[in-house]
Amino acid sequence: MGSRSSHAALIPDADHIRRETGFSQASLLRLYHRFRALDRNQKGYLSRVDLQQIGALAVNPLGDRIIDSFFPDGSQRVDFSGFARVLAHFRPVDEEDSRIQDLKQPEPLNSRMNKLRFAFQLYDLDRDGKISRNEMLQVLRLMVGVQVTEEQLESIADRTVQEADEDGDGAVSFLEFTKSLEKMNIEQKMSIRILK
Amino acid sequence: MFLLLPFDSLIVNLLGISLTVLFTLLLVFIIVPAIFGVSFGIRKLYMKTLLKIFAWATLRMERGAKEKNHQLYKPYTNGIIAKDPTSLEEEIKEIRRSGSSKALDKTPEFELSDIFYFCRKGMETIMDDEVTKRFSAEELESWNLLSRTNYNFQYISLRLTVLWGLGVLIRYCFLLPLRIALAFTGISLLVVGTTMVGYLPNGRFKEFLSKHVHLMCYRICVRALTAIITYHDRKNRPRNGGICVANHTSPIDVIILASDGYYAMVGQVHGGLMGVIQRAMVKACPHVWFERSEVKDRHLVAKRLTEHVQDKSKLPILIFPEGTCINNTSVMMFKKGSFEIGATVYPVAIKYDPQFGDAFWNSSKYGMVTYLLRMMTSWAIVCSVWYLPPMTREKDEDAVQFANRVKSAIARQGGLVDLLWDGGLKREKVKDTFKEEQQKLYSKMIVGNHQDRSRS
Numbered sequence: 001m002g003s004r005s006s007h008a009a010l011i012p013d014a015d016h017i018r019r020e021t022g023f024s025q026a027s028l029l030r031l032y033h034r035f036r037a038l039d040r041n042q043k044g045y046l047s048r049v050d051l052q053q054i055g056a057l058a059v060n061p062l063g064d065r066i067i068d069s070f071f072p073d074g075s076q077r078v079d080f081s082g083f084a085r086v087l088a089h090f091r092p093v094d095e096e097d098s099r100i101q102d103l104k105q106p107e108p109l110n111s112r113m114n115k116l117r118f119a120f121q122l123y124d125l126d127r128d129g130k131i132s133r134n135e136m137l138q139v140l141r142l143m144v145g146v147q148v149t150e151e152q153l154e155s156i157a158d159r160t161v162q163e164a165d166e167d168g169d170g171a172v173s174f175l176e177f178t179k180s181l182e183k184m185n186i187e188q189k190m191s192i193r194i195l196k
Numbered sequence: 197m198f199l200l201l202p203f204d205s206l207i208v209n210l211l212g213i214s215l216t217v218l219f220t221l222l223l224v225f226i227i228v229p230a231i232f233g234v235s236f237g238i239r240k241l242y243m244k245t246l247l248k249i250f251a252w253a254t255l256r257m258e259r260g261a262k263e264k265n266h267q268l269y270k271p272y273t274n275g276i277i278a279k280d281p282t283s284l285e286e287e288i289k290e291i292r293r294s295g296s297s298k299a300l301d302k303t304p305e306f307e308l309s310d311i312f313y314f315c316r317k318g319m320e321t322i323m324d325d326e327v328t329k330r331f332s333a334e335e336l337e338s339w340n341l342l343s344r345t346n347y348n349f350q351y352i353s354l355r356l357t358v359l360w361g362l363g364v365l366i367r368y369c370f371l372l373p374l375r376i377a378l379a380f381t382g383i384s385l386l387v388v389g390t391t392m393v394g395y396l397p398n399g400r401f402k403e404f405l406s407k408h409v410h411l412m413c414y415r416i417c418v419r420a421l422t423a424i425i426t427y428h429d430r431k432n433r434p435r436n437g438g439i440c441v442a443n444h445t446s447p448i449d450v451i452i453l454a455s456d457g458y459y460a461m462v463g464q465v466h467g468g469l470m471g472v473i474q475r476a477m478v479k480a481c482p483h484v485w486f487e488r489s490e491v492k493d494r495h496l497v498a499k500r501l502t503e504h505v506q507d508k509s510k511l512p513i514l515i516f517p518e519g520t521c522i523n524n525t526s527v528m529m530f531k532k533g534s535f536e537i538g539a540t541v542y543p544v545a546i547k548y549d550p551q552f553g554d555a556f557w558n559s560s561k562y563g564m565v566t567y568l569l570r571m572m573t574s575w576a577i578v579c580s581v582w583y584l585p586p587m588t589r590e591k592d593e594d595a596v597q598f599a600n601r602v603k604s605a606i607a608r609q610g611g612l613v614d615l616l617w618d619g620g621l622k623r624e625k626v627k628d629t630f631k632e633e634q635q636k637l638y639s640k641m642i643v644g645n646h647q648d649r650s651r652s
Contacts, residue, residue, distance in 0.1 A: 030276045034323060037332055040560070054328060055621050056321040059630040061638070062311070066318035090319050119311055140306070143314065145635030148643050156306045156642065164308065172308075181309055185294045189312045192320055193278040 017081050021088035022108055027194040031087060035080050045077040046070070061143045065122050085109065089118045092191040115190040116178050123172075130171035133161050226378060230415035239424045239576065246552065246575055249359070250340050256356050257339060275324045284637050287313050305642045327617045330526050333554045340551050342574065367573045375420045375572045382416035383469075387476040389413065394479025406480040407458045414455035423577040424552075425452055432583035433457050434512035434542035437505055439534055442544040443606055444516035445524040446557040447564075448571065449546055452579060453514060460484060460504065460511040464491055482510060498533060505539040512542065517599065518619045523556040524548050526613035527606055530599040540586045543602050545610035549578040560622070582609045 011017070011032050018028060036042075038050050051067045052058060060066065070078045070086050078086075088109040107114060123131045123139050136157040144153070164172045164180045172180075229235055282290075292307050336345050341363045389409035396402040418425065433456070434440040440459060442449060453459065461483045465474060474485055484504055490496050504510050517530035524547065535541065548555045553574025557567050571577065584605055589598045600616075607614035 031323070034276070037328060038322075051322065053621075054321055054325050055617055055630075056325045056327070057318055059634055060314055060318045060321065061631060061635050062314040063318060063631075066315065066322070087319065087323065090316070119315060122311055122315060123308075139311065143310070143635065144639040144642070145632055147636055147639035152643060160306055160308065177308065183294070184291070184309055186312075189291055189294070189309075190316055192316065192323060194323070195276055195278060 011080065013081055017084050020081075020109070021084050022091060022110065023084065023088065023194075024196075026196055028084065030194060031084055032080060035083050045079045046083060047077060061145065062122065062139075065139075065142070069118070069121065087192075089115055090190060090192045092193050093187045110191070112186050113178075115186050116181065117174070119190065120174055120177050123177075130169075130173050131161075131177065132171045133157055136161055136172075222374070222377070226419050227381065227416060230419055231412045233411070233415065239422060242422075243424055243552065243576060243578060246340075250551065253339050253341055253356055253359065256353055260353055277320060277324050279320065284313065284634070285641060288638075288641060310638075310642075326526075326613075326615060327621050330523050330528070330615070331560075331622050332523060332558060333556050334523050334525050334550050336550055340575065342553075344570075345554070367575070371422070372572055375422065378416055378420035379572075382413050382420055383473065385416065386410070386413035387473060390476045390480035394476075403481070409480065410458060410477075411455065414451055417451050418455045421448065421451070421571055421577050422575075423448070423452060423579065425456075425578075426580045427456055428580065428582045429585075430456070430583060432542065432585050434459070434544075434583075434586075435540075436511060437508045438512045438540040438542050438586065439501075439505065439537065440512050440514045440542045440544055441517050441530070441534060441602060441606075442514075442546055443524075443527045443610065443612065444518045444521055445546065445548060446521055446555045446567075448555055448577065449516065450514065452546065452581065453544065456581070458511055459514040462486075462501070462513055462515055464488060484513065494533060498537060501534070502537050502539075505537055520619040520622055521557045521559060522619055523558075524550070524612070526615050527603050527610075528615050528617055528619040530603045532595040532599050535589065535599045535602070536595040538589065540588050541598075541602055542586050543584040543606050545582040545584065545606045545612075547580050547582075547610040547612065549580075552576040552578045555579070580610075584609055 011028065014028065017023075018025065021028075023031065035046070038054070039046055040050060040053070048067055048071065051070065052063075057063045057066070070082065091110040093110055093112075120131070121127065123135055125135055125138065137153060140148075140153050140157055161170065161172055164176050166176050166179070167173075225236060225238065288310055291309050291312055333345075339345065341360050343360070386409070389412075390406065393402060393406045393409055396405070440453070440457075442453065450461070454461075458481075460481070461477070463474075463483075463485060465471060465485045465487055474483070477483055478485060482504070484500055486497065486500075501513065504513060513534075515534045517534050518528050519531050522528055550556075553571065553576055555571065555577050562570065587598075587602055587605070589595070593601070604614050606612070
């Protein structure tokens with residue numbers, strides 16, 4: 001009885017999550033519904049296995065990295081607020097966000113910087129703030145699988161690091177990363193719109 | 197105490213009379229028509245009345261929501277996010293174009309921004325993917341007075357609650373016992389009837405009786421579920437020596453199809469009540485039951501099915517190639533086993549209307565008994581059955597292509613989404629080979645350019 005209903009009052013901490021992520025009430029409800037659908041055994045949290053069950057994610061070459069982004073700091077569970085927080089990075093930037101530039105408020109999760117930071121951490125496995133040549137190679141290897149030889153991949157990695165590296169330390173820092181992508185329309189490319 | 201005695205006998209008398217009346221009504225209105233395959237149209241009238249009540253209920257909820265200035269939660273079956281159907285190549289090229297400060301004549305091999313494509317695609321699937329939502333019950337757009345399908349119950353007024361309470365009373369205290377009585381009658385008649393027919397010598401008379409015993413009992417079971425079925429194109433009904441394939445939503449599919457045609461069932465031997473029914477049925481006519489150990493052996497299964505199909509006197513086989521129950525919004529991959537045999541395939545599309553009762557069996561959530569109880573406490577099971585024209589395998593087609601062709605025909609007729617994913621994804625993970633396809637596509641983009649460069 002009532003197990004299929006998921007109105008706003010059932011979402012734990014709804015107000016806090018709404019303020020933190022900027023999602024509307026309706027979007028949050030849809031995401032909560034989705035969270036419950038993914039949570040197969042009704043545990044109240046998601047584990048890696050729950051996300052790995054999504055077929056279309058398992059065939060994505062970066063699937064594992066994306067799943068890792070939900071489990072920061074070695075945790076093994078993600079509750080709804082963590083789930084919403086990660087997805088908030090992909091909220092489209094609407095005009096309201098850019099107008100309210102209150103310096104006291106923390107930067108919204110879906111700002112350009114935060115979207116870039118999210119993409120950066122997919123490259124930077126050891127979280128040292130730099131993408132080393134090795135890390136670049138690893139990501140490239142994930143994306144091409146066995147289709148490309150080691151030499152070709154190494155030359156691609158070398159070239160990419162060289163082009164972006166400005167201070168010559170052989171790695172791409174976050175600033176260099178943002179600089180090389182300054183022309184890119186990140187707001188559009190890293191946004192997913194939830195239907196009302 | 198003495199004052200109670202006359203009341204007692206009065207109550208007993210009343211009870212006796214009402215039970216007799218009930219039984220006669222049952223017999224006249226339900227069982228006799230089931231035997232002869234006619235219908236009084238009571239169920240259709242019931243359906244129309246219910247529809248009117250549901251429309252009223254939804255209107256009241258919308259009014260209630262408007263008063264509080266909220267929006268009703270409306271479920272979307274087509275997904276909750278906006279998606280662009282562009283290919284991998286197009287998207288990555290567009291990303292590079294928008295961010296690249298280099299000249300466009302030299303298409304770069306790899307850009308740091310390529311990762312955005314995979315990242316966003318991955319996040320999209322986490323928010324909404326095609327497969328996960330097929331394994332939970334379809335969400336309704338208007339409320340049907342069942343608490344199990346309500347998402348907006350904070351907007352229910354007093355009048356609606358009373359109506360809902362009345363509904364509960366009717367469903368649990370009147371419909372449920374009636375249905376259980378009918379189901380009991382149907383199953384026992386099936387077991388007794390087929391056993392008795394089994395004693396007759398083989399011949400036309402035995403076949404005739406067996407067919408009618410089967411049909412009669414299935415029709416009683418259909419009424420036990422208050423299933424309102426509309427059959428389309430009955431001229432395409434499966435014939436002897438053919439295989440009937442249909443999309444699978446629940447075990448009720450069998451009852452629905454078998455009440456309109458005489459089929460040979462295929463399945464695993466069970467214990468308990470199912471086993472008793474299976475053993476009785478096979479006495480009257482040859483069904484194909486496999487032992488648990490035999491099911492794993494694909495060649496044995498194929499051999500027995502082929503033998504059955506080649507004997508023209510034997511009945512058409514009923515098979516559900518998806519292998520598992522899907523929630524009736526889509527059709528998933530058909531297993532190729534039944535399409536390799538080489539018999540004529542008679543596709544059947546079954547589409548349920550979830551408004552009156554959702555027939556989907558979510559086997560990870562409910563056991564069989566809970567499921568049947570849920571079925572018997574819904575308003576009704578309404579569905580449409582389409583018999584599609586027979587198909588055979590073409591010369592240049594292999595079994596998988598044939599299976600896909602049949603699947604598309606069924607999906608198109610039933611208005612279901614045609615998916616290539618395997619229904620086994622309900623329980624298992626997807627194979628790594630699919631990931632290679634994406635990797636190949638991407639590699640072509642970055643390495644293909646490299647080869648051009650080395651040539652120039």
